[in-house]
Amino acid sequence: MGNKTFPLTLHLLLTLVWVFVALYMIFQYAPEETTMGEVQRIFYIHVSSAWTAFLACFLVFVGSVGYLWKRAPFADDLAQASGEVGLVFCTCVLVTGPLWAKPVWGIWWTWDARLTSTFVLWLLYIAYLMLRSYVLNPGRAEVLAAVAGIIGFVDVPIVYMSIRWWRTQHPQPVIAGGEGSGLDPAMRITLLVTWGAFLCLFSYLLRQRLWLAEGRREARKLRQGLALQTSKE
């Protein structure tokens, strides 16, 4: 699991420290937003989860392309692991969003372009993981999953651009948005530190999930070897 270069325990410790720094900045350093008040602090974990879920989706795409191109088992492991960890972050986006929307918009949910495309992304993650577990033929499962991983990635630019392309209930972008958009410098640095903490957490979870994928492949090989021996006897 690459423990020799950067031990997992050290990775966990770094993640915890980073998370505590992020929490301190969210609740002590970042100023309170004037119109929404305290509830706006959901923004930091909501946006960080969303960006991390996008990254996970990109890794699924890269792993899928890599597997179809080189048939490298690691590429498939990366896609599978990123898909599962990405689903966790995407779930956080879909839960924290309505918890922020209710006190601010007065509704939990609306089927606008941003919310709907994010919900579709979440469904695509689930479909991708279900496809992996239900197709039992090992070689076929990896190829089908890789194709699904590549097709599913099409939704990511749609989610990202939806608030630029269509009029939505969801607010316009505050980072890399148009004229008049922007974020208070203290809020921006807090967001970046929080996203850093989420990336550290993502990589920590991904390493463990990768180890599971590699271990399962090793177990499958060992079982096949033993079955072959038994059949010869």
Added chain:
Amino acid sequence: MSNPYLAAAYAFVWLTFIFYEWSLARRKVRLSRELEDLKKQAQDSPRSGPPSE
């Protein structure tokens, strides 16, 4: 953190991560045991033993 929506959002996120980490740890333990058993079986099988003269 007096706002209940804010508290719920933060509680959900951290509990989700803790639950997922717990699920990963459980699966790792189970897989480690399975791998150990399989390796042991492979070692104990006659073909992997010392060659007979």
